[in-house]
Amino acid sequence: MDQSLEELTSIQGGCERISNTPLPFSYNFLIHRITAFYCLLLPFGIVGLVGTQTPFVCLMIAYAFFGLDAIGDEVEDPFGIEPNDLPLDAISRDIEIDVLQMLGETDTPKSLQAERDILL
Helix, strand or coil: CHHHHHHHHHHHHHHHHHHHCCCCHHHHHHHHHHHHHHHHHHHHHHHHHHHHHHHHHHHHHHHHHHHHHHHHHHCCCCCCCCCCCCCHHHHHHHHHHHHHHHCCCCCCCCCCCCECCECC
8 A cells, every 4th residue: 555655646746847847939930830841841841742622731731730739739738627638636536536445435426437538
């Protein structure tokens, strides 16, 4: 039990470091600029290869790059109460239920259910 608590404390400390470490502004700024610059210059690089399909190919590639950029912004802060954040309350409740069951308790709380398709 001591080893499990020690490991849990270590993991919690790691999560707190992730939560409290800000991503430098210059990193976000550079990624946004590189993505935009690449997407602006892409048509000139592929027009000879794909011809009249250049706008469509560029749109698909730009959508993928800007989508990845948006995903990077979203996963930058995984702890919170927004729909895309980790469901920490539900995870904690499940851990509590498991610990109580290991201790032989029969009166355990119910697992948290999603509200409006969001599990917090």
